[in-house]
Amino acid sequence: MTIEPRGDDARLARHLAHAAGLALLEERTGTAEGKALKDAGDARAQAVLAALLAEHRPGDAVLSEEAADSAARLSAERVWIIDPLDGTREFSERPRTDWAVHVAFWEKGELASGAIALPARDVVYGTDEPPVLPPRPEGPIRLAVSRSRPPAFVTEVAQELGAELVPMGSAGVKCSSVWTGEADAYLHAGGQFEWDSAAPVAVARAAGLHTSRIDGSPLVYNRADPQLPDLLVCRTEFAEKILATVARHIPEVIAR
Numbered sequence: 534m535t536i537e538p539r540g541d542d543a544r545l546a547r548h549l550a551h552a553a554g555l556a557l558l559e560e561r562t563g564t565a566e567g568k569a570l571k572d573a574g575d576a577r578a579q580a581v582l583a584a585l586l587a588e589h590r591p592g593d594a595v596l597s598e599e600a601a602d603s604a605a606r607l608s609a610e611r612v613w614i615i616d617p618l619d620g621t622r623e624f625s626e627r628p629r630t631d632w633a634v635h636v637a638f639w640e641k642g643e644l645a646s647g648a649i650a651l652p653a654r655d656v657v658y659g660t661d662e663p664p665v666l667p668p669r670p671e672g673p674i675r676l677a678v679s680r681s682r683p684p685a686f687v688t689e690v691a692q693e694l695g696a697e698l699v700p701m702g703s704a705g706v707k708c709s710s711v712w713t714g715e716a717d718a719y720l721h722a723g724g725q726f727e728w729d730s731a732a733p734v735a736v737a738r739a740a741g742l743h744t745s746r747i748d749g750s751p752l753v754y755n756r757a758d759p760q761l762p763d764l765l766v767c768r769t770e771f772a773e774k775i776l777a778t779v780a781r782h783i784p785e786v787i788a789r
């Protein structure tokens with residue numbers, strides 16, 4: 534793929550996510566296990582993304598899970614927000630496929646574009662070609678939730694909604710499950726960072742999904758403190774109902 538040095542940031546996001554994903558697939562064919570494999574994956578994907586950003590967008594700032602933060606991004610107009618390997622735990626559990634590479638591009642206050650690769654599923658989703666939502670089958674709401682640490686409040690909200698929980702790893706994979714139609718919503722609280730949701734939220738918005746904090750307020754990126762502890766991504770027809778149910782639990786979420 535030829536990438537112009539300036540211009541199409543959305544295409545570049547796709548290219549970067551794809552390239553880091555290929556490197557991760559190769560890394561996973563080695564003999565490393567457990568923490569060694571997680572660390573090798575984090576480092577390898579970070580190196581690929583950092584090198585490509587330095588080559589194609591040398592003037593842009595970067596916020597990455599795997600690199601030191603710099604205050605320079607707070608006054609920058611162009612910032613890449615990247616999670617080189619989201620779902621690190623699942624990446625280390627061969628042959629699981631629920632792990633992702635997140636590449637978001639933020640410009641002048643807003644997420645402008647982004648892409649997420651699911652390398653073990655051989656797919657890249659991006660704002661350049663937004664996913665098309667499939668029709669929804671009849672049945673209860675299906676809530677995507679962390680498989681390893683589902684927040685207690687999500688389980689309680691699911692009971693009130695009469696919803697089914699669909700456990701899986703990676704924030705990006707959970708968001709993608711909403712636009713592929715495997716789930717209707719991804720609800721999370723209790724801790725996360727901007728890189729966990731920036732690229733998936735950019736793609737979710739492009740696909741026409743609802744995206745917000747769990748109190749309904751906007752998700753804001755490139756803040757001084759990169760913690761962004763909760764979010765709701767869902768089909769728009771469920772947003773009001775889910776937010777109203779969540780609202781009854783927000784005092785206990787804040788207390789935890």
Ligand SMILES: Nc1ncnc2c1ncn2[C@@H]1O[C@H](COP(=O)(O)O)[C@@H](OP(=O)(O)O)[C@H]1O
Pocket residue numbers: 598616618619620621622678679680681682701702703704722723724725726729
């Ligand atoms: N309570 C919490 N605090 C900080 N990060 C959290 C978190 N819960 C989930 N995350 C992060 O969100 C991503 C998805 O988690 P999960 O698969 O459990 O839903 C993971 O990113 P990484 O794999 O990049 O570390 C994980 O670290």
Ligand SMILES: [Mg+2]
Pocket residue numbers: 598616618619620704728729
């Ligand atoms: Mg992450």
